[in-house]
Amino acid sequence: MNFEFSEDQKMIKETARSYLADKCTSADVRRILDGDESFHPELWAGVAEMGWLGTAIPEEYDGLGLGYLELCVIAEELGRAVAPIPFSSTVYLFAEAILAAGTEEQKKKYLPKVAAGELIGCLAMSEGAGAVTPKTINASVSGGTISGTKVPVVDGDVADHAIVVAKTGSGNDEGSMSLFVVDLKGEGVTVESVKTVDPTRGHATITLNNAPAEALGDTGEGWAIVDRIFDRAAVLFSFEQMGGSQAALDMAKDYAMDRYAFGRPIASFQAIKHKLADMYVATELARSNCYYGAWALSTDAPELPVAAATARVSASESYAHTSKENIQTHGGMGFTWEFDCHLHYRRSKVLGLTIGSLPRWKDRLIDRLEARNVA
């Protein structure tokens, strides 16, 4: 049994960690948090130069053609560093959708640009509050153009292209949903930044008014494609969340060791020690579940739907827990803008909602377990 990353993969991870420790410091994240930019362009260019954007993109489309285990370890480090770049939108969602459903021509058109860092992509799906289902999709296509309003679109205010979920049939069922690639710099597109719980990532309202739309995948297959992409993306998002969870635990631990109260380090109090132990347990379970998800993703295993949902639920819960308890461990200082606790608190929420919230993934997990038991 070899349920562990290879030496080469571990080296990629180490390289990613030291690169980000240098190029994605707290000051870099705060530059985006406090300033007017919606992402960190120098970091994005650096990440492109490192080849990370093309990690899992085949060599024929100018990627590195390494694979998903390599992408997973990079994701973990991006999560740890709370990287303020549109990596997940571009790589886990946009590129994956092109790979999964694009024609040869579309792959040649888009993937080399993604790999080179010349194209930022995003997925435009949500239109309002509540679970995103076919019933909530009003954006529609007629005569090769698309009209409708998408909000929020993660990284939408910095993206060049969006994959848009829109109605092509008359009904509001899954079979009436299709995917389209829209050039956000083209005509009929209005992009407006929106305020979110995590300003270290850009978000937008995208209004489409007869914007030219390029079909991605077969008509009526849009919902099924997104479903498949979400399973794959869920594993990658989970690695970011698990990396963030580990970082929040490390931060809480370091603070508790240094902070003295009542004449002793607060880490020597069981109330704090047991809190940190629980954060460790949640993070380790998430890590193990992420590894299983990585195995399923990298081998296209039939277990992927269950493994992905398991990793997603586990890592969402773990990061929510550790980022919250990290603030608590810091006491009042944890509530200040000055301390970095809120960077994790914000990011854990955004990662936990993008591609669907925790209740939705729990429901999905049980669906898959039921289907598996029936089979």
Add this chain to the structure above:
Amino acid sequence: MDFNDTPEEAAFREECRSWLDANRLVGWEDRIGRDADGIAVSREWQKKKYDAGWACLHWPKEYGGRGASPIERVIWSQEEGAIGGLSSLFIIGQGMCAPTVMAHGSEEAKTTRVPRIASGEDIWCQLFSEPAGGSDLAGLRTRAVKDGDEWVINGQKIWTSGAQHSDYGMIITRTDPSVPKHKGLTMFYLRMDTPGVEVKPIKQINGNSEFNEVYFTDVRIPDSQRLGDVGNGWNVSLTTLMNERLAVGGGFPTNFEDMFEFAKNVEDHNGPAINNGSVREKLADWYIASAGLRNTGYRLTSALSRGETPGPEASISKLVLGENRQNMASFMLDLQDMYGVLNDPNLSAAEAEYQATFFRAAAHRIEGGTDEILRNIIGERVLGLPPDQRVDKNVPFTDIPTGDK
């Protein structure tokens, strides 16, 4: 990443299989238990394994093993499967007492006692916990006083599993109460039929009696039955407890699949319970805990396969299992609504297994290190947090407050 054996592991697995296929006992499933016949069939299986070198296979050859590597041990236990449960009768002797005798016993104790533990001829128990020293083991009060070449033991132990079936016991005693608590302890072993040893079963909340109280009244044993130096009992006990934690298994069953099936089949007010959002939410949480332990097990097995020592993630399993099993079993009763109060194998769902777990899991969270002690261990040994500040560490044992009026 893959789940395949290396060629060497595959060859070893084949060797295990062929011996097991040729030697598996017939009808053992109907003889499980702690009655005379259950003990007899356990001994029969253990002896058969011992004669072929499959009992305690990770031990050196001279003690009855075959010097197997940790991963070979995992492969053996996967292949042995359910019948391996018969060996649970010997688990304390083999998992904890024998390694301690090997590390700290006299040459004579090692050569005469250890192989008989491997073969199942001798059953051992571990006489550690006391009414005044459970989590605080070093607070124990059972006294051993030197008298010529003998020691005289007086006191009481508690929570001794299997004392009623045991031939031998390993006992930690206080030999010097005038020094700080950890420094005045000494370890011995003794025959359980030594005059003055009295075993009294404890009636547990589930009505069973796995555990016992053991009383010692002027029990005399020779100095040759000492394990380690006088006053070094605490360090000797750490060998024992470390071996308890090294007993790594391949998987961690939570019976999640059974409970999931049950939730699909039982009805609530609106149809199958599994369609209820609150049921689904709980099942999802228990599944990720259950899968998380299974997947952590894969990580441990991989480390062993590479010849490495498993990382600290090994320490989370009992903590997660205990609490989840207790909550899951309780919820399985809730799902049965009014009918859940029954506790009768003839009437209850799953032959009252959930009722049994509802009670037994309460002990799971206490035995072998309470949830609270495990959190301390994770905090201090895994995360490296400073120890609690203690009032009992550097004072003579006799001066430590006890709360006695």
